[in-house]
Structures are given as C-alpha cells and as structure tokens.
Amino acid sequence: MLKIKVQDLNKLFDAISEKEPLYMPLEKAGEANYGLYKTGEKTALDVLKTVKSAKDLFFPQSETIVKFKTEGKNITVEDIREEVKPFVLFGVKACDFKAFEVLDKVFLADPVDTYYQAKRNACTVVTFACRRPEESCFCKVFGIDAANPVGDVTIWKDDENLYWRENTEKGSKLTESVRYLFAEGGEKDVQNQQEETRKIIEKLPFSSLDLSYFENTEMMDIFNRPEWQKLSEACLACGTCTFVCPTCQCFDIREFKASNDQIIRYRCWDSCMYSDFTQMSHGNNRTTQMQRYRQRFMHKLVYYPENNGGLFSCVGCGRCVNKCPQKLNIVKVVKTLGGKKDD
Amino acid sequence: MTDEVLIPKVGVVTDVRRDTPDVKTFRVVGTDGKKLFEHMPGQCAMVSIPGVGESMFSITSSPTNEDYMEFSIKKCGCVTEVIHSIEAGQQITVRGPYGRNFPVEGAFKGKDLLFIAGGIGLAPLRSVINYVRHFRKNYGKVIVVYGARSADDLVDIDEIKNEWSNEENFEVYLTIDRPQEGWNGHVGFVPSYVKEIGLDPNMTAVLCGPPIMIKFTLQGLLELGFNKTNVYTTLELRMKCGVGKCGRCNVGSKYVCKDGPVFRMDEIDELPDEY
Numbered sequence A: 001m002l003k004i005k006v007q008d009l010n011k012l013f014d015a016i017s018e019k020e021p022l023y024m025p026l027e028k029a030g031e032a033n034y035g036l037y038k039t040g041e042k043t044a045l046d047v048l049k050t051v052k053s054a055k056d057l058f059f060p061q062s063e064t065i066v067k068f069k070t071e072g073k074n075i076t077v078e079d080i081r082e083e084v085k086p087f088v089l090f091g092v093k094a095c096d097f098k099a100f101e102v103l104d105k106v107f108l109a110d111p112v113d114t115y116y117q118a119k120r121n122a123c124t125v126v127t128f129a130c131r132r133p134e135e136s137c138f139c140k141v142f143g144i145d146a147a148n149p150v151g152d153v154t155i156w157k158d159d160e161n162l163y164w165r166e167n168t169e170k171g172s173k174l175t176e177s178v179r180y181l182f183a184e185g186g187e188k189d190v191q192n193q194q195e196e197t198r199k200i201i202e203k204l205p206f207s208s209l210d211l212s213y214f215e216n217t218e219m220m221d222i223f224n225r226p227e228w229q230k231l232s233e234a235c236l237a238c239g240t241c242t243f244v245c246p247t248c249q250c251f252d253i254r255e256f257k258a259s260n261d262q263i264i265r266y267r268c269w270d271s272c273m274y275s276d277f278t279q280m281s282h283g284n285n286r287t288t289q290m291q292r293y294r295q296r297f298m299h300k301l302v303y304y305p306e307n308n309g310g311l312f313s314c315v316g317c318g319r320c321v322n323k324c325p326q327k328l329n330i331v332k333v334v335k336t337l338g339g340k341k342d343d
Numbered sequence B: 001m002t003d004e005v006l007i008p009k010v011g012v013v014t015d016v017r018r019d020t021p022d023v024k025t026f027r028v029v030g031t032d033g034k035k036l037f038e039h040m041p042g043q044c045a046m047v048s049i050p051g052v053g054e055s056m057f058s059i060t061s062s063p064t065n066e067d068y069m070e071f072s073i074k075k076c077g078c079v080t081e082v083i084h085s086i087e088a089g090q091q092i093t094v095r096g097p098y099g100r101n102f103p104v105e106g107a108f109k110g111k112d113l114l115f116i117a118g119g120i121g122l123a124p125l126r127s128v129i130n131y132v133r134h135f136r137k138n139y140g141k142v143i144v145v146y147g148a149r150s151a152d153d154l155v156d157i158d159e160i161k162n163e164w165s166n167e168e169n170f171e172v173y174l175t176i177d178r179p180q181e182g183w184n185g186h187v188g189f190v191p192s193y194v195k196e197i198g199l200d201p202n203m204t205a206v207l208c209g210p211p212i213m214i215k216f217t218l219q220g221l222l223e224l225g226f227n228k229t230n231v232y233t234t235l236e237l238r239m240k241c242g243v244g245k246c247g248r249c250n251v252g253s254k255y256v257c258k259d260g261p262v263f264r265m266d267e268i269d270e271l272p273d274e275y
C-alpha cells in the first residue's frame, strides 16, 4: 500500500495528466461530473455521486458511428474513428465500476461493439472506495463492497491521506509513473476506514432490501402484478432515470447532413420510458406509460438477470432515487413487489 | 480499424420491380457486382439511404440465388417512401444478415410444409419457399396459402403463377378479401380459407402477415389439431442496431433482432404480450 498527503493531490493529478488524459469528477456549474482534468481545474473527488455516471467514458451520450459521402447515385462509407489513446479514469465508485461489468455483457457480447471495446481497453480505471455512503445507496444489496472496489488501482481517502493499491498490470504501470510522489504505508488506516464504512452501510435504510422475490418468481407472475399500474401512475416519461443510470444502455441511431454531400450517422442515449421508443408505422407494442415503466424495471430485475446468469442490471447507486422528480424508483418497485426482509 | 457491425456496406440497386400499388422489390448487389453477403431464409438486413435513415427488411430472395439479394418493401413512412423513389443504378447501404432463420436445415427437413402469408408477409416466406424448391427432395408436400386485400396487392404474383404452381407435390391457394372484376379465384379472409382447404394437422406451418391475420389463423390451425410446436412465425418490432444492444426490440428476455425474428408459437406463448 502507498499513500500521499491530501495537500499533494494536485501534484498527483498533474503528474497523471501529463502522461495520459485524465478523466475524473470535476465541479462545473455546481454539479460534479466526470470530465477531462486540466491543471487548476476544480476537482470534485469527494462528491459521493456524480450526476451522470461514469458510463459516458465508454458509451458517450452521443457518438459518431460513420460518415457517408454522396455524389450523384454513389455513396462512400467512411469509418472516421481514430485510435483511442490510453487514458485514465479516476475516482470511480464501486457501484459505477460494477456497472461496467453489466455494460460489458451487452457491448462485448458477440458481435462485439468495437466503439465501446476500444475505449474500454484503452482505459486504466482507478476506483475510489466510498467512505461515508449515504441514505440512497444500496449497492450492498447487489453484493458490492463499497469499501473495497477493484479496478486497476483502488484508492481510499481520509482527511490526511489518499491511499493507493495497485491491482492489475495496467495499475502497476500507472503506479510506476507516479511512484515518486508516494510513501509506503497506510494498511491500518485503510482497514479502520473500511470497518467504519461497513458499519455505516449496515445501517443504511435500503441495505435490507430483499431481491429474492425477483430471483424466485416466474417472469409472467411478476409481469402481471396489478401493482405496476399504481407504481407508474405519476411517471412523467421524462427519462431522467435512464440517463443518470450507470447500467441503462438503450440507444438510438440517427443521422444528419453535415454538408451538402456529407452525412454523419451517430448513436445517442435513448430511453425505454419514451412513448416513441417502440413506435412503428403500423402501431406501437407498448402504448401506455405503465407498460414502458414496467419494461424498465422488468429489464433490470428479471429479463437481464435471466440472460446473464442472475446478474441484476442495477447496482444500487441510488441516482434514480435522488433524481426522479416524482420519487418513483427501483427501491419503490422492489419494496412494493418483493417486500423487505423483515416484513 | 476493426470491423464494426454498425458500419454498413455499399450496395447497388440493379433492378426495381413494382409488385403492387405500395410494394416494390429491389434487387441489390455489391459495388463489385457480387452478392453482398450470404444469409439463411428468414434473416433480415438493415437497408438505408444515408441522410434519410435505416430500416429493417427481410431478405426475400433465397440464399440459393448466387447472384443478388432482393428486398420487397412496402411504402409506409419516411424511409420506405424515399426507397420507393429510387431507380436502378442508385447506391444504398446494407448491413446484416441479422437474426435467427427458419430451421430449414433442422426441424423443417423431411416435413410437409404449410406456408400461410398475408400481404407483405410473403416477403420472408418467399425466401424459405424458394429454398425448399431448390432442395425439393429434402422436404415433403408443400402447400402455400396466400391472401391480400385485392388481386393487385398480391406480391410476386408472376413468380407464384409461373413457377410455384408448376411444382410437383406443391399446391398454391390464393385469396383476396373482396370480389373483384377479373378475379375468378377464391374470395375471403385467409383464416377462414385455411379452415376450408382441409389441411393435415401434422404439417409444419409457417405464418407471416399482419398480427390480426396471424392471431385468427393460428386459432383456426389449433382447431384443426395443429400443435403450437409445429407452427412458426416472425415478429416485427422496431429495431435500430439489429444485434441485441440498443434495447429497442426487447420483449421479455428475448431480443427479436437476434433471438428472432423467427419464433415458434410455443416460444411466443412464453413472452409477455408486448409484441
């Protein structure tokens, strides 16, 4: 284990960013989000939850797929991607890191999505153990240990030091390049902090959520529960929950004319909560907001796990708990349909 | 740069044929004059005119056709409207093939086959039927029941009349919804016609057409004693990626673009009713 004084952190960020682009939580207009670090930038490492998750780095909100040129009746197709240079993603919490595993099973499944894969491979992920998880967090329910995330490097931080542990070969390489800034030690401090953190997690209100109903019930029984109607009634179809969610991966493919003879086709995040998501010329297979709302949660709690060995497509980050304007969220769904351990 | 499934190939439309007032069939080859890629009956491809958009279509030609691929496209919105305006020589883009095909080399082998289509629903079936004709000895008796709104709405009628009707051990039944001058064939909806023909319930059946036709035809077949495990159809949901990633065609734990579009009726029974 290595450690560095918190006053020296900017030196660390500068050193990393001199070598490779460094993406980390930055504060902009009062909100913390992942962004490209530059010397003097206002960092927001201590913010527990960035507004948007870290998925942006591998699956950007919008991304060019291909460029077309047209000339009379002829078309040329141009793959305008450049090689993705190695970069560092710094400060990813355990929930967001677990979400990469959820996304990998979609984008890296055959046929591989090479847009996602190129960024994923080029990235060294430094995860950041949570010190004081808050009320909306329920990662524990999904078997995630917020006090001990993995990734290429794991860091912990208290009021005096940042502690650093390399986990992989990529992590060692990064460590080597900044080793001169660190001193040895910190195992005991980290252990103590982990114990404190785990105590906090035990007491969090949602830590006792029970997912066994979704694991042990037939899909159609869950699908047909009458409670979906009531649960979804207030939904505005704003799509906020899907955009802030680290595991939501639905996208749209669109195109625009960049000039008279050039067309850019791109993909962008989309939401199953939108009414035109499944709209076809002869009709729509989900006509009500209840059906769309149900789709989102059935996908996370039933369909995705069925296809992926029981892995849920929720990591308990609590973003939808905090951000839904109508206070509809996955916790409410689980509690209403599945109950709590002690009920 | 690595190969990427979302990046299409350029194809050239070499022939455009008007089938009905709102369906045209487009013949497509690569820029080198060869077929763009191989496929199996029932599989689909994303066809696009850059600047307008992409749409999913069944590859209606049989894989046994070594020279080109064909798409029968019904005009019904933005993309299909523009596709209908193109002429031979125009380049388009195509990516695919996508999805699970009909089990022509599996469950269909050695079976008597019943094909029931309504309207543009013939498009995916034409590929299987011509495949079966090509490998005729691998399959038993074939019956085709095909219906459309009017005689003018029957897709590929020339091929049906001039080629299919002359095959041995191969029966073709055509019907239109309402009587029409010059038509001396059967008049009536597909589901009721199917019940009149006198079918052997041990045949393997394939249904393609509008949802309402499928629903009532299936009911009819079940009444005749058909088993759902011997009845196949294709589902049509909105699609974007075609490879199980964009989430759009998800129903239950299935993605219609990769787990379908071909499904057995008993498999469809296990899906939530959102297709």
Ligand SMILES: Cc1cc2nc3c(=O)[nH]c(=O)nc-3n(C[C@H](O)[C@H](O)[C@H](O)COP(=O)(O)OP(=O)(O)OC[C@H]3O[C@@H](n4cnc5c(N)ncnc54)[C@H](O)[C@@H]3O)c2cc1C
Pocket (backbone or CB within 6 Å): A279, A280, A281, A282, B044, B053, B054, B055, B056, B057, B058, B059, B072, B073, B074, B075, B076, B077, B078, B079, B080, B081, B120, B123, B124, B235, B236, B237, B238, B239, B261
């Ligand atoms: C697996 C599959 C096979 C198909 N095979 C054929 C075929 O062989 N021949 C044929 O004529 N049509 C076929 N379709 C339907 C065809 O994809 C739509 O008619 C077409 O996309 C309509 O596009 P549009 O832009 O003209 O219509 P608009 O209504 O303007 O479309 C708007 C958007 O909705 C989508 N959309 C609209 N209708 C459908 C639909 N029915 N299915 C899926 N997406 C839709 C379009 O892609 C577009 O993004 C098939 C659809 C699927 C899913």
Ligand code: SF4
Pocket (backbone or CB within 6 Å): A241, A244, A245, A246, A247, A248, A300, A313, A314, A315, A316, A317, A318, A319, A320, A321, A330
């Ligand atoms: S569903 Fe909500 S709590 Fe779960 S991962 Fe998505 S945003 Fe986080």
Ligand code: SF4
Pocket (backbone or CB within 6 Å): A234, A235, A236, A237, A238, A239, A240, A241, A242, A273, A323, A324, A325, A326, A327, A328, A329
């Ligand atoms: S559940 Fe909430 S955040 Fe999601 S679409 Fe509905 S109102 Fe918006």
Ligand code: FES
Pocket (backbone or CB within 6 Å): B238, B239, B240, B241, B242, B243, B244, B245, B246, B247, B248, B249, B250, B255, B256, B257, B258
């Ligand atoms: S079309 Fe994208 S998942 Fe099926």
